[in-house]
Amino acid sequence: MSGHLSNRILRETERLARDPVPGISVTPHEDNARYFNVILAGPAGSPYEGGIFRLELFLPADYPMQAPRVRFLTPLYHPNIDRLGRVCLDILKDRWSPALQIRTVLLSIQALMSEPNPDDPLNNEAADLWKKDIARAKQMAQEWTTRYAK
């Protein structure tokens, strides 16, 4: 059923190209139209500001019934993102809805960068520091941004 690219995916891809979201670039791979290179600008006012973050995004066979899969390729110090770049975000798991789109997922990830949730951690060390000494945690995140995302 899912061999041909669904109209839904074509519509989303076209709209992302025609009407891009500021600070977000999404480019499909030439050999796999379900697989995208993503570039996110670190959100203003966050320790990731000024950084350029690369991600990969894949739409599984039963998208949009199932959430996209997303991974950071650029390392970042963040309580909800682990060392392999995996992201802990409710809408990518049990709170996914087919009404959400690639665009909303990426905006949510940007929002997560601005507002980490150290009570639901994937990187325990970063989450602990975020709760104990938020100034130091943000400084670490800023250092990683300078080291890896510029």
Next chain:
Amino acid sequence: MFGADLDVKVPRNFRLLDELEKGERGLGDGCVSYGLMDDDTTLTYWTGTILGPLNSAFENRIYNLRIRCGSNYPESPPVVYFRTRIHLHCVDSHTGAVDPSRCAVLRGWTRQCTLETLLIELRREMTHPQNRRLQQPPEGSEFSAPSNAPSGR
């Protein structure tokens, strides 16, 4: 569970993340296992272990392996080395490298094959009549890592 839909190709990295999660949950009867080396974010360097099968020269021995999944995985098979010394027809007796031309699972590799099937099939090779009774090196000895072996970064 992998590649059930032949028309939708799961890209290398997401495929390997799936394999990693499956390996972390634990595989079947526990006779083989694998894991990612040193949080390798490129998902390239893996370790594997095989518990030698009963009623063979490999019984009660634990074999450590190094596996390298290149950028073309899973279209192309991984490169596999034994770290633990072993005498097996498909393994180079000096380096521990598994010879793809002598190893059925590597020779016939398709994207449906996984690190789990690789290790299970290598374990099955140990029970093959030509291998089963081969005299084995002293337990616990290791191959000296050749310069091109996937031993880390």
